[in-house]
Amino acid sequence: MDEFLQFLFSGLTRGSIYALVGIGFAMIYNASHVINFAQGEFVMLGGMVTVYLALTAGIMPVVVAIPVAIAVTALVGLGLQKFAIEPAQSRPGGASVVTIIIITIGASIFVRGVVEVSLGKRDFVLPSFSGNEPIDVFGATLTPQSLWIFGVLAVVVTALKWFFDRTRLGKAMLATSHNRLAAQLVGIDVRTTLLVSFGVAAALGALAGVLTAPITLTRYDVGIMLGLKGFAAAILGGIGNPFGAVAGGLTLGIAEAMAGGYVSSAYQDAVAFVIILAVLFFRPTGLFGGPGVERV
Amino acid sequence: MKRWGFVRTGLAIAALAALALDGAAALAQQPIKIGAPLAITGPASFLGDPEAKTLRLYVDRINKAGGVLGRPLQVIIYDTGGDARQAVTFARRLIEEDKVDGIVGGTTTGETMAMVPLVEEARIPFISLAGASVIVEPVKKWVFKMPHSDRMAVQKIYGDMKKRGITNVAVIAGSGGFDQSCRKEAAAEAPKFGVKIVADETYAASDTDMTPQLTKIRSAPGVQAIVGCGFGAPTSLTVRNWKQLGMTNIPFYFNHGVAAKQFITGAQGAAEGVRLPAAALLVADQLPEGDRQRAVSIGYARAYKEAYNEDISTFGGHAFDGLHLYIDAVKRANSVDKAKVRDAIEQTKDFVGTDGIYNVTAADHLGLTLDSFKMVEIRNNDWNLIE
Numbered sequence: 136m137d138e139f140l141q142f143l144f145s146g147l148t149r150g151s152i153y154a155l156v157g158i159g160f161a162m163i164y165n166a167s168h169v170i171n172f173a174q175g176e177f178v179m180l181g182g183m184v185t186v187y188l189a190l191t192a193g194i195m196p197v198v199v200a201i202p203v204a205i206a207v208t209a210l211v212g213l214g215l216q217k218f219a220i221e222p223a224q225s226r227p228g229g230a231s232v233v234t235i236i237i238i239t240i241g242a243s244i245f246v247r248g249v250v251e252v253s254l255g256k257r258d259f260v261l262p263s264f265s266g267n268e269p270i271d272v273f274g275a276t277l278t279p280q281s282l283w284i285f286g287v288l289a290v291v292v293t294a295l296k297w298f299f300d301r302t303r304l305g306k307a308m309l310a311t312s313h314n315r316l317a318a319q320l321v322g323i324d325v326r327t328t329l330l331v332s333f334g335v336a337a338a339l340g341a342l343a344g345v346l347t348a349p350i351t352l353t354r355y356d357v358g359i360m361l362g363l364k365g366f367a368a369a370i371l372g373g374i375g376n377p378f379g380a381v382a383g384g385l386t387l388g389i390a391e392a393m394a395g396g397y398v399s400s401a402y403q404d405a406v407a408f409v410i411i412l413a414v415l416f417f418r419p420t421g422l423f424g425g426p427g428v429e430r431v
Numbered sequence: 432m433k434r435w436g437f438v439r440t441g442l443a444i445a446a447l448a449a450l451a452l453d454g455a456a457a458l459a460q461q462p463i464k465i466g467a468p469l470a471i472t473g474p475a476s477f478l479g480d481p482e483a484k485t486l487r488l489y490v491d492r493i494n495k496a497g498g499v500l501g502r503p504l505q506v507i508i509y510d511t512g513g514d515a516r517q518a519v520t521f522a523r524r525l526i527e528e529d530k531v532d533g534i535v536g537g538t539t540t541g542e543t544m545a546m547v548p549l550v551e552e553a554r555i556p557f558i559s560l561a562g563a564s565v566i567v568e569p570v571k572k573w574v575f576k577m578p579h580s581d582r583m584a585v586q587k588i589y590g591d592m593k594k595r596g597i598t599n600v601a602v603i604a605g606s607g608g609f610d611q612s613c614r615k616e617a618a619a620e621a622p623k624f625g626v627k628i629v630a631d632e633t634y635a636a637s638d639t640d641m642t643p644q645l646t647k648i649r650s651a652p653g654v655q656a657i658v659g660c661g662f663g664a665p666t667s668l669t670v671r672n673w674k675q676l677g678m679t680n681i682p683f684y685f686n687h688g689v690a691a692k693q694f695i696t697g698a699q700g701a702a703e704g705v706r707l708p709a710a711a712l713l714v715a716d717q718l719p720e721g722d723r724q725r726a727v728s729i730g731y732a733r734a735y736k737e738a739y740n741e742d743i744s745t746f747g748g749h750a751f752d753g754l755h756l757y758i759d760a761v762k763r764a765n766s767v768d769k770a771k772v773r774d775a776i777e778q779t780k781d782f783v784g785t786d787g788i789y790n791v792t793a794a795d796h797l798g799l800t801l802d803s804f805k806m807v808e809i810r811n812n813d814w815n816l817i818e
Contacts (some may be wrong), residue, residue, distance in 0.1 A: 138646055141676070145642040256476045258664045260697055267699060269675040276675050351639035352664045352697055356473070360637040395643035401606065401633040403643075 137274030142396040143389065148281040150388020151288045155343035156365025157372065157380030158291065159336035164375045165312040166332035169235045173215060173243035175362020177337045180208040181344025182353035183250055186259040205341040212337025215242050216330050243358070251355040261348035284346050288381070291339065295377050308332060312375065367411050373421030382422055462505035463532055463767050465757065466525030468546070470538035473513035474636055474663050477693045479538040481747030482560055483508050486535070488738050489754055499758050500765065507531060511542055518542035519549060526553045532767040535753040537561050541608040547574055556773045558757055560749040562688065563612035567796040575776055575796045577749040577786055579710070579804050581613040582620065584686040587708035587804050588658060589624035597655045601630035601648040603669060604660035613660035613686050629654050638665060641672045649678055657681055662688030667697030674701035682706065691744035695812050702809045709807045712748040712785040714816040724803070728785045752784030
């Protein structure tokens with residue numbers, strides 16, 4: 136029993152991380168039908184900039200460095216949309232979705248390179264927010280940092296729910312995702328909506344990066360794997376649905392941990408990807424994706 | 432008029448002579464080229480980075496002191512990112528375009544093994560800085576290696592366990608080449624020391640949580656100690672999870688892949704009590720006065736710290752040993768002829784490096800013995816010699 140619980144905690148922790156990354160993918164897909172492959176880089180930036188400001192350069196305490204790092208990353212997200220994607224889209228005829236995906240890949244390589252050269256190549260450690268003393272729950276143990284991750288994920292999900300249901304901007308974003316032309320015709324500023332979605336996605340990614348850095352250490356290239364897992368979470372949940380991404384992330388994390396615990400630790404990644412293949416095979420729209428994602 | 436012609440002829444002759452002299456000087460001054468494909472970035476960067484820094488530092492120092500055989504050294508470093516395919520590409524470039532005289536590099540076992548066929552074919556001395564015993568077993572004519580092998584690490588660990596009366600052991604290893612090679616050695620050597628492996632777990636290089644594996648190890652019947660095989664961030668995370676799960680009553684041994692300060696800082700205090708076999712370099716100032724490795728190790732440690740203001744690791748030490756072993760061979764061969772240098776390396780006797788005292792033979796292209804390996808325990812976030 137306590138073994139199962141330990142696997143579950145492990146799964147929930149990594150699942151929550153995937154979920155936070157996955158939400159970013161879903162937000163941007165929602166607004167623009169683009170899969171933003173620079174999402175993992177936002178995660179990396181959150182952790183790396185915090186570590187740099189608070190520890191390497193030591194110019195500010197961690198509590199200040201975290202919001203600053205999130206703000207910096209959000210600016211990078213806005214910049215990506217404003218200076219790389221928007222110019223491509225506003226050309227006569229506009230760029231195709233594939234072109235824009237390639238732009239995001241280019242941006243991710245660029246960001247990774249800049250960080251590698253400017254902040255360093257080694258692993259960096261961010262201390263845990265509330266110490267490393269494990270908490271005992273029915274014979275299984277949990278680190279305080281895991282609780283931080285669970286808590287922040289809950290807050291983010293609630294805030295997103297409120298954002299999409301109650302705010303004009305959130306509703307505008309939903310409308311844009313359903314029908315961009317129609318949204319434009321009823322007076323929604325599609326450009327601003329897109330810009331906001333990149334900013335929010337980048338900020339959420341950075342938040343995930345800050346939260347995970349104490350657990351996983353951080354390095355200029357952590358974004359690759361986290362981005363991939365977050366993308367898998369978003370796909371599993373039905374891309375374009377932030378809440379689906381959360382469910383997808385948790386499913387993925389728990390599947391990995393259980394596979395590692397009960398089957399074989401050598402195959403845990405494989406098991407996770409088999410689940411994704413199976414879900415996509417039988418339910419191509421993902422666990423929570425609406426029917427008919429066909430676009431013309 | 433005639434006088435002017437005479438002057439002109441004289442000038443021309445002088446110019447020609449100068450040119451010829453210049454050419455001769457250039458020939459004598461042509462650098463000895465050493466190629467170094469290293470994993471300066473990527474997951475093995477904390478091995479490759481100090482290696483590159485060490486090579487640069489010492490090539491510079493040697494050149495300031497007059498070079499080797501009256502010729503300056505030139506080191507050509509390429510960053511493989513820890514990728515075996517990149518290592519092959521760079522090895523080819525070093526051999527065919529840069530025309531290097533020897534190769535000191537190959538940070539990881541994977542990179543080294545990928546380069547082996549190329550250097551064997553090109554017939555060029557290759558001194559590897561990677562750990563696994565497969566590099567020199569079976570012996571490959573042109574390939575040598577500096578660090579202790581993982582088999583020696585496992586033997587040292589089992590030897591220490593025997594003293595503590597430990598027989599039931601769990602193994603946890605990464606999925607990389609070095610990790611898996613160590614895992615195989617752990618299984619192969621176990622019967623010789625009366626050790627039984629009761630659990631065998633693996634994690635992927637990108638894993639960030641090893642609690643499932645450790646939970647399984649904890650519930651393995653009669654487990655008395657854990658042997659970790661790996662390097663880099665995952666090893667720090669593994670000992671953190673070990674502490675998180677309250678398993679510190681089960682002694683944790685690691686192989687020499689974690690012999691860098693980053694392991695301790697990454698573990699954030701969880702590495703207390705972890706034991707590992709390591710080169711004497713780590714505990715140089717704790718060595719007894721008469722130890723022959725003491726002076727070499729302390730000298731290197733001081734020079735490195737002075738130049739880079741960074742803690743030393745044994746990996747930089749491998750590069751230090753590799754470079755000097757090559758130079759030593761060049762001096763003895765009195766030439767950079769590849770075959771002559773190779774033969775000279777194979778005849779290395781009593782060469783004192785940071786890793787130990789090398790006695791290379793035709794049958795042993797490593798040349799180290801077990802006693803140059805020290806058992807070290809991490810206490811107060813520092814290395815402590817325990818024997």
